[in-house]
Amino acid sequence: MLRYIAKRMVFAIPTLFAVSIVAFIIIQLPPGDYLTTLMADWASQGGAVEAGTVAAMRERYGLDQPIYFQYYKWIAGILTRGDFGISFDFGKPVTELIWNRLGFSLLLSVLTLCFVWAIAIPIGILSAVRQYSISDYTATFLAFFFLAVPDFLMALSAMYVMSAWFGQSVGGLFSAEYVDAPWSLGKLIDFAQHVWLPVVVIGLGSLAALVRIMRANLLDELSKPYVTTARAKGMSEFELLLRYPVRLALNPLISTIGWILPAVISGEIIVSVVMSLPTTGPLLLRSLLAQDMYLAGSLILLISVLTIIGTLISDILLAITDPRIRLQ
Amino acid sequence: MTMTNDTILEVRDLKTVFPTRTGLFKAVDGVSFELKRGKTLCVVGESGSGKSVTARSILQIVDRPGRIEGGSVLLTRADGSTTDLAKLEPRGREIRDVRGKEIAMIFQEPMSSLSPVHRIGTQIGESLRIHFGTPKHEQRERVLELLRQVEIAHPETAIDRYTFEFSGGMRQRVMIAMALACNPSVLIADEPTTALDVTTQAEILDLIKKLQQNHGMAVLFITHDMGVVAEIADEVLVMYRGKVMERGPVEQIFHAPQDAYTHRLIDSVVRLEKKAELRLARPAIPAGTAPLLDVQNLSLTFPSGLKAVDDVSLTVRPGETLGIVGESGSGKTTMGRCLLRIYDPQAGTINYRRPDGHMVDIRTADKGALKKIRSEVRMIFQDPVGSLSPRKTVGQIIAEPLKIAGMKGRELNDRVADLMQQVGLEPAWRERYPHAFSGGQRQRIGLARAIALKPRLIVADEATSALDVSLRSQMLDLMMKLQDELGLSYVFISHDMSVIRYMCDRVAVMYRGKIVEVGETDQVVNDPAHDYTRALLSAIPHPDPHNRRIHNRFRYEAGRTA
Numbered sequence: 001m002l003r004y005i006a007k008r009m010v011f012a013i014p015t016l017f018a019v020s021i022v023a024f025i026i027i028q029l030p031p032g033d034y035l036t037t038l039m040a041d042w043a044s045q046g047g048a049v050e051a052g053t054v055a056a057m058r059e060r061y062g063l064d065q066p067i068y069f070q071y072y073k074w075i076a077g078i079l080t081r082g083d084f085g086i087s088f089d090f091g092k093p094v095t096e097l098i099w100n101r102l103g104f105s106l107l108l109s110v111l112t113l114c115f116v117w118a119i120a121i122p123i124g125i126l127s128a129v130r131q132y133s134i135s136d137y138t139a140t141f142l143a144f145f146f147l148a149v150p151d152f153l154m155a156l157s158a159m160y161v162m163s164a165w166f167g168q169s170v171g172g173l174f175s176a177e178y179v180d181a182p183w184s185l186g187k188l189i190d191f192a193q194h195v196w197l198p199v200v201v202i203g204l205g206s207l208a209a210l211v212r213i214m215r216a217n218l219l220d221e222l223s224k225p226y227v228t229t230a231r232a233k234g235m236s237e238f239e240l241l242l243r244y245p246v247r248l249a250l251n252p253l254i255s256t257i258g259w260i261l262p263a264v265i266s267g268e269i270i271v272s273v274v275m276s277l278p279t280t281g282p283l284l285l286r287s288l289l290a291q292d293m294y295l296a297g298s299l300i301l302l303i304s305v306l307t308i309i310g311t312l313i314s315d316i317l318l319a320i321t322d323p324r325i326r327l328q
Numbered sequence: 329m330t331m332t333n334d335t336i337l338e339v340r341d342l343k344t345v346f347p348t349r350t351g352l353f354k355a356v357d358g359v360s361f362e363l364k365r366g367k368t369l370c371v372v373g374e375s376g377s378g379k380s381v382t383a384r385s386i387l388q389i390v391d392r393p394g395r396i397e398g399g400s401v402l403l404t405r406a407d408g409s410t411t412d413l414a415k416l417e418p419r420g421r422e423i424r425d426v427r428g429k430e431i432a433m434i435f436q437e438p439m440s441s442l443s444p445v446h447r448i449g450t451q452i453g454e455s456l457r458i459h460f461g462t463p464k465h466e467q468r469e470r471v472l473e474l475l476r477q478v479e480i481a482h483p484e485t486a487i488d489r490y491t492f493e494f495s496g497g498m499r500q501r502v503m504i505a506m507a508l509a510c511n512p513s514v515l516i517a518d519e520p521t522t523a524l525d526v527t528t529q530a531e532i533l534d535l536i537k538k539l540q541q542n543h544g545m546a547v548l549f550i551t552h553d554m555g556v557v558a559e560i561a562d563e564v565l566v567m568y569r570g571k572v573m574e575r576g577p578v579e580q581i582f583h584a585p586q587d588a589y590t591h592r593l594i595d596s597v598v599r600l601e602k603k604a605e606l607r608l609a610r611p612a613i614p615a616g617t618a619p620l621l622d623v624q625n626l627s628l629t630f631p632s633g634l635k636a637v638d639d640v641s642l643t644v645r646p647g648e649t650l651g652i653v654g655e656s657g658s659g660k661t662t663m664g665r666c667l668l669r670i671y672d673p674q675a676g677t678i679n680y681r682r683p684d685g686h687m688v689d690i691r692t693a694d695k696g697a698l699k700k701i702r703s704e705v706r707m708i709f710q711d712p713v714g715s716l717s718p719r720k721t722v723g724q725i726i727a728e729p730l731k732i733a734g735m736k737g738r739e740l741n742d743r744v745a746d747l748m749q750q751v752g753l754e755p756a757w758r759e760r761y762p763h764a765f766s767g768g769q770r771q772r773i774g775l776a777r778a779i780a781l782k783p784r785l786i787v788a789d790e791a792t793s794a795l796d797v798s799l800r801s802q803m804l805d806l807m808m809k810l811q812d813e814l815g816l817s818y819v820f821i822s823h824d825m826s827v828i829r830y831m832c833d834r835v836a837v838m839y840r841g842k843i844v845e846v847g848e849t850d851q852v853v854n855d856p857a858h859d860y861t862r863a864l865l866s867a868i869p870h871p872d873p874h875n876r877r878i879h880n881r882f883r884y885e886a887g888r889t890a
Contacts, residue, residue: 223391225441231389233455233506234427237419244443251445323490324444 001319001326008315012308019308023300024071027293033063034088034291061088074294078301085294089287094298098280102302104173105268105279108198109306112264113257116203116210121253123207124214125246131219139211147208151267155201155274162197170197171276198275202267206260213256217249224248251322257314262307335404336513336546337363337386337431342399342414344378344385355381355394357570361563363514363546370557370578371550372593373567374796375767379550382567383516386548387427388418403430406513429459432507436519438499442491448502449487455509474505478535496656497528501535508539515540516548521556525655525823530867530878533560537879552796554597555869558582559876566590578873596798597871600826603849606808607831618681619643620785620817621667626676626691628666636662637673638841644785649811649818651832651849653825655864659841664787664821666691668705669698680705683784703733706778710790712770716762722748722773723758729780747776750813751806768799772806779810787819792827804831825868829853837861860884 035058058064062073077083084094123143127136146154159170169175173194178187221227222245230240272281280299287296319326344356355378363369371379384390386401401413403426416423427433432455435441442451452474453467462470468487475483478501491499500520507515517536521529537560540547551557557564557578564581566573566589574587585591621644628637636659644650654660666673669690678690680701688697690705706729709715716725726744727735735743745755751772762770771791778786788807792800808831810816822828828835829849836846837858845858856862863884870877 225435225437226443228384228389228391229433229435229441229503229506230443230454232387232427232433234424234429234458235454236424244446248443248445322445324492327490327493 004319004326005316008312012312015308016305019304020075020301021071023297023304024067024074026300027288027291027297028067030291032291033058034061034293035063037289037291038088061086074297078298084298087287087292087295089290089292089295094295097283097295098299098302101278101280101283104277105265105272105281105303106306108195108202108268108272108277108279109261109264111195111199112203112206112268113260115199116206116260116264117253119203120207120210121214121250124211125218125241127211127215128218128222129241131215136215140215143208143211146204149205151202151205151270152274154204155198155271158197158201159275169194173198173277198268198271198277201275202264202271205267206263209263210253210256210260214249214253217252218245221245221249251318254314254318254321257317258307258311261310265303265307334364335362336365337548338400338402338404339382339386340400340402342382342385342401343397344381344390344394345397346394352397354570356385358399359565359567359570359572360399361565361572361575363548365513365546366540366544367562368540368547368549368560369563369565370561371548371565371567372552372554372557374552374593374798376569377567378570379567380518381570383433383518383548383550386413386516387431387433388413388416388423389427389433403514405430425459428455428507428512429510430512431514431516432510432512433516433518434500434503434507434520436522438496438503438520438523439491441503442499444491447488447490448494452502452506452509455506459510470509471505474508475502477508477539478502478505480505495528496524497531500524500528500532504532504535504539508543511543512545514546514548516550518550519552520549522551522553526825526869527655527863527867527884529556529869530881533869534879536560553869554582554594554797554871558871558873559869559878561873566593582871582873592798594871596801599801600797600830601871602829604804604808604830606805606812607833610812613645613648613833617645620646620648620681621819622677622679622681622687623667624677624679626663626666626673626678628662628671628673635841637666640676640838640841640843642836642843642846644817644819646784646817647811647815648834649808649820649832651828651835652819652821652838653823653828653835653864654838655823657840658838660821660823660838661789663838664707664789664819667787667819668702668707669693680785703729703781704783705785705787706781706783708771708774708778708786708788708791710793712767712774712794713762715774716770718762721759721761722753722765725762725773726758726776726780729777733781743780747780750779750810751776768795768803771795771803775803775807775810779814779816782814783816785817785819787821789821790823791820793822793824800827801830807831825853825865837864 035054039054062070074085077085082095086092087094087097090097123139127139130136162168163170172179173191174187175190178190181187224245227240227245230244235243268279269281269284272279273285276282280303284296284299287299339362340360342356342359343354346353346355359382361369371382373379381390381394385396388396390396396414399414402410403413404410411422411426413423413426442448449468449471452471456462456467456470471487472483475486480486480498480501491502494502503520521532524532533556536547539545549560561578563576564578565575566581566587568589573589574581574585581590582594585594623643624641626637626640627635629635638659640663642650652660652663662671665671667678667690673691676691679687680690681687688701690698690701693701723744726747727740730740730743744758748755748758753769753772753776762773765773792803795803804827807818811818820828820832832849834847835849835852836843837852837860838844839860845852845856845861852861853865856865862882866881867878
């Protein structure tokens with residue numbers, strides 16, 4: 001078991017390395033760099049900059065050097081000092097800007113995953129056990145409906161409904177008086193009151209996939225001979241359902257964490273921008289628009305790292321729940 | 329004690345139906361029988377005869393949408409109370425109290441009938457918890473005791489293992505332990521040995537008999553194997569298309585069958601007990617004939633380190649059938665596949681004589697030569713469902729090798745029609761898809777495909793194993809007819825000694841990758857030289873209730889060390 005985990009971790013290293021390179025290249029892909037964006041900004045405001053100043057700034061930021069050297073400097077800083085570079089736009093170290101937001105992003109993603117699972121599993125079970133019934137069709141229709149509605153539209157409608165009809169304050173994760181306050185019970189309650197809306201909005205988009213997977217897995221399992229065996233033991237239908245077919249149908253579902261997590265995170269970026277949440281989403285959008293390469297690169301890298309860790313966790317969970325994987 | 333006191337279960341006029349689009353399908357149609365304490369009733373019939381559904385109807389665990397439409401299933405308990413199980417609510421408390429506690433059941437495929445993710449101790453102990461609410465530590469004690477009863481080695485470690493860590497025979501023992509947990513008065517066994525090797529089958533049959541004697545259970549044993557019936561049954565119920573054709577003591581069924589269907593069934597079994605008439609009539613192949621295939625010292629080791637084929641040497645003469653017999657895992661299938669280079673053996677030679685007379689080593693042949701050889705050496709597979717593409721018509725399937733060889737148009741159509749006639753299929757059926765055919769017909773399609781290119785050697789891997797016994801001899805007769813017409817040679821791989829005896833000229837016995845004995849079929853069957861062959865032969869159930877022998881079989885001890 002430990003060897004299995006160690007092996008999975010070793011495999012994660014080249015993936016992370018590849019992700020860091022791809023992240024860096026993608027940021028470099030659009031023509032120009034941070035300074036051209038900055039110049040364009042100044043020019044639009046009527047200011048003019050001497051060519052010499054630009055060259056000097058380019059040299060200071062190291063933007064005149066070849067791309068592989070810039071990458072080397074960036075990655076070496078991360079590995080040796082945990083230094084993700086400077087955000088040009090904010091004029092602050094990247095680390096100062098992102099840790100807090102990354103924490104909220106992670107929390108939001110985990111809460112969303114839990115929410116989706118908690119909803120998808122029972123609906124999937126119901127759909128499978130009552131296959132082709134009204135409840136099966138209703139659940140399937142709703143799941144696909146939410147899949148089809150774009151995240152931002154869902155976020156806007158949810159915000160409108162909540163504020164116009166229920167008078168709740170929407171947007172952000174805290175009410176104004178708690179934003180800068182230290183953590184307290186009041187802040188926690190306030191957080192809970194705010195966080196459920198984005199969780200629901202992001203989660204509903206991924207619901208369809210999970211419901212359908214659960215339904216299909218369970219339908220396969222329900223007709224397996226071991227179900228008949230358990231029935232022949234005299235087990236009640238409900239206990240039987242949960243103990244055998246559902247237990248086995250969950251295994252493939254666990255492996256979906258690997259790809260549901262990226263979907264949740266990308267959904268989170270869009271929804272966070274719309275709902276102005278203090279997560280990495282709005283920050284990433286802004287840094288990309290400004291070609292603030294170290295900030296954007298670091299964010300993409302860290303989000304990828306979270307995804308890889310999520311996959312790793314799902315692999316480990318799968319090994320724990322399925323002896324066939326663990327013992328082979 | 330009167331007669332009625334011995335009857336534990338009485339089934340009267342049971343009817344179970346499955347609603348389909350075209351109407352009600354009567355899977356069980358008016359079946360009646362009694363189960364008596366300490367006695368074994370065997371239900372026999374070919375696939376689709378409704379024997380499994382009958383068994384499941386007793387416990388009301390028929391798969392949806394099947395339901396019991398009529399009749400009664402009276403269970404008499406030791407205290408004299410009776411319950412009609414057919415009247416109970418299928419999901420209700422009362423029938424659940426009977427399941428597993430008073431009537432327990434074991435199934436055909438012990439791998440898929442047990443959950444792969446639960447420890448076997450949990451699965452066995454569960455019935456105790458359900459029916460008696462036994463606390464955990466007492467459960468464990470009782471499970472250990474049960475594992476000892478079914479003779480599983482090292483029960484203390486076995487109890488925490490998973491099903492996939494056991495062999496097929498051990499899994500079936502686990503199933504039996506599970507069924508015995510609550511000391512049921514009736515045991516229903518649904519083809520419990522069909523998926524097992526003959527020696528393992530003999531052990532499981534022994535075990536069931538022994539436990540039946542110790543517990544005084546009534547056993548309802550479902551099987552399609554008349555040999556097994558002859559070995560264990562007290563009474564026999566013959567079923568055909570949901571109806572009881574005949575019911576009676578085992579001697580009567582075998583030696584004085586009253587019903588025409590029973591007669592045919594017994595005949596087709598007895599036919600396979602001796603050599604085919606077609607083969608008895610044929611003159612022997614001259615001893616000096618140059619071999620068509622000459623395999624020397626063939627070895628194949630899988631990457632896992634398993635020596636699947638270990639220094640195998642054999643020859644096949646033109647027009648001859650060489651049988652390869654062995655139990656699962658003996659390497660016979662792997663060896664057969666090596667002959668066509670589906671696997672690449674690491675050492676040895678496979679010398680094959682081309683029609684022009686010169687020898688080619690298949691093992692080292694290059695791509696071009698191999699392509700030519702593969703049109704002369706063909707293969708037939710075990711599974712008549714899986715080896716035919718469901719998305720192609722039968723005509724397309726048979727035409728495929730011909731097309732690859734470059735035949736087209738009218739010539740191709742005529743050849744396909746000829747081939748279908750040769751194997752006894754209507755050429756008019758060529759536009760149909762494989763699912764429209766029965767198992768026996770599908771195997772004929774496979775045979776037509778195999779002979780399409782006028783091959784000289786066919787490797788038949790368990791070609792008749794998936795067929796019912798009545799179809800089996802028909803298929804073998806057809807293969808022999810084609811052999812004589814086309815001058816074919818066969819390498820006939822099978823685990824079934826009776827099939828080998830029926831059609832093979834010579835037989836090689838494989839055990840753990842090695843050939844332990846090879847010789848004329850009559851000599852190997854009647855006077856085996858190797859102890860393993862003797863053990864294998866003596867474990868085969870014999871379809872004669874007067875001559876029960878597997879309980880006194882010869883055991884090959886070297887095989888039990890692993």
